[in-house]
Amino acid sequence: xxxxxxxxxxAAAVVAFAFVAASASSGTPPPHSxxxxxxxxxxxxxxxxxxxxxxxxxxxxxxxxxxCFLIVHPKGTLIWxxxxxxxxxxxxxxxxxxxxxxxxxxxxxxxxxxxxxxxQLAEISYAPSSITYLALSHYHYDHTANAxxxxxxxxxxxxxERDIMFSANPAGAVQPSTYSALRDSKTVIIATDxxxxxxxxxxxxxxxxxxxxxxxxxxxKLAKTGGVVLSGDLYHFPxxxxxxxxxxxxxxxxxxxxxRAAIEAFLKQTNSQLWIQHDFVGNAKxxxxxxxxx
Ligand SMILES: [Zn+2]
Numbered sequence: 001x002x003x004x005x006x007x008x009x010x011a012a013a014v015v016a017f018a019f020v021a022a023s024a025s026s027g028t029p030p031p032h033s034x035x036x037x038x039x040x041x042x043x044x045x046x047x048x049x050x051x052x053x054x055x056x057x058x059x060x061x062x063x064x065x066x067x068c069f070l071i072v073h074p075k076g077t078l079i080w081x082x083x084x085x086x087x088x089x090x091x092x093x094x095x096x097x098x099x100x101x102x103x104x105x106x107x108x109x110x111x112x113x114x115x116x117x118x119x120q121l122a123e124i125s126y127a128p129s130s131i132t133y134l135a136l137s138h139y140h141y142d143h144t145a146n147a148x149x150x151x152x153x154x155x156x157x158x159x160x161e162r163d164i165m166f167s168a169n170p171a172g173a174v175q176p177s178t179y180s181a182l183r184d185s186k187t188v189i190i191a192t193d194x195x196x197x198x199x200x201x202x203x204x205x206x207x208x209x210x211x212x213x214x215x216x217x218x219x220x221k222l223a224k225t226g227g228v229v230l231s232g233d234l235y236h237f238p239x240x241x242x243x244x245x246x247x248x249x250x251x252x253x254x255x256x257x258x259x260r261a262a263i264e265a266f267l268k269q270t271n272s273q274l275w276i277q278h279d280f281v282g283n284a285k286x287x288x289x290x291x292x293x294x
Contacts, residue, residue: 034202035072036220036228037289039120041083042066043112043280044142045098052236053245059237065283066142067275068117069230070124071220072292073198076132079150080218080230081277084109084142086178087116087149103141107173117146124290128152133197134185135205137232137277138212139165141175151181156197156205158190161214172212172249190216208234208263210256211247217263219272225293227272234260236278 044064049056056062069080085099090113101109118128128149135156136143164170166183188195193207204219211233218230234256235241241260246253267274276282287293 030074030076031072031294032074033223033294034074034220036222036225036293037070037072037124038283038286038293039068039070039117039289040115041068041081041117041145042085042099042114044084044278045110045112051249052240052247054237054239054243058243059239061280063280064236064278065280066111067277067283067286068120068146069218070121070126070131070289071197071203071218073203075198077126077130078133078135078156078197078203079128079131079153080135081137081143081232082134082146082150082178083117084111084145085113086145087118089145090116092116092119101141101175103173103175105174109142109173111142118149120289134182135197135216135218136179137217137230138215139170139179140173140212140233141178142173143232144175144179147179148181151185153185155182155185155187156190156195157187158207158214158216161212162187162189164213171251206263206266208232208259210234210252210254210259211250213251215259219266219270221270222293225273227267227270228293229263229267229272229274231274231276231278233278234263235276238276238279238282241274241276 044066046062046064066084068083071078090097090099092115096112096114098110098112129152131150131153133156134150134153139161195205197203202221206217206219208217209215215232217232217234220228246256250256
C-alpha cells in the first residue's frame with residue numbers, strides 16, 4: 001500500500017470508530033468519575049394523611065416531591081425510578097400543569113408537572129434508549145410512569161416484586177400499563193440483599209422490604225459528596241422518620257420497621273446521607289439536573 005493510501009485508511013478507521021463509539025453512548029462520552037443527577041418528576045398532593053399515620057398538623061407540608069435519578073458511572077448508566085405521570089400523557093407548556101390521575105382501581109391522585117423526564121434527559125444528552133440499567137425502588141404508579149421508555153435497558157428487579165407486577169391484581173396504587181413493556185426486557189433477577197451494579201461498590205441496590213415485598217433503596221458512593229442513600233418509599237414524609245410512624249398502606253409494617261432499622265444502621269456505619277425521595281422540603285434543596293452531584 002502506498003503511504004497516502006495507508007494514511008487515508010487510518011483516517012477512515014478513526015472516523016468509523018468515533019462514529020460507533022458516539023452512537024453507542026448517545027453522543028455523551030462517559031465521565032471519569034461517578035455522577036448523580038436529580039430530575040423533577042412532579043409534585044404529588046396528598047389529601048389523606050391517615051395513610052401515613054400522620055395528621056396535617058404534624059407535617060410541614062402535605063405535598064410530596066416525585067424525584068427520578070440518573071446515575072452515570074464510567075461503565076454505564078442507571079435510571080432509578082421513573083415518575084408518576086408518563087411523558088406521553090401530557091404536554092409541557094413551561095408553566096406547571098396539574099394532572100388528575102385515575103388508577104385502575106378507581107383511586108385518584110393529583111400531580112403537578114413542570115418538565116417531562118425525556119426533556120430533562122435530553123438536556124444532558126441522554127436518550128431513554130441509551131440507558132444501560134433500569135431499577136425501580138418498587139412498583140407503585142408514582143415510580144413506574146415512564147418505565148416502558150426504558151424497556152431497552154437491563155432491568156434489575158427482585159423475583160418477588162416482578163411476580164406481583166405481572167400478577168392479575170397487583171396490590172396497592174398501581175398503573176400496570178406504564179411498565180408492561182418490561183415483561184420482555186433483558187432482566188437481572190437480584191437474589192442477594194445487596195446488588196453491586198457496576199462491580200466496584202459505588203452503586204449498590206439494597207433490599208429494604210416492607211412498603212412492598214421487593215422494595216429496595218439505592219446507595220451511591222460519590223467522591224466529593226460522600227455516601228447518599230435514595231430512600232425509595234422507606235419513608236415518605238421526614239416526620240415518619242422523626243416520629244416513628246409507619247404507613248398503614250405498607251405491605252408488611254413489621255418488615256418496614258426492620259428495614260428502617262437496618263438502613264439507619266447502614267447510614268451511620270458509612271456516614272451517608274438519606275435522601276427521602278418524597279420529602280418536598282428536602283428535595284427542594286437538592287440541585288437539579290443539568291447540575292449534578294459527584
Ligand atoms: Zn412513592
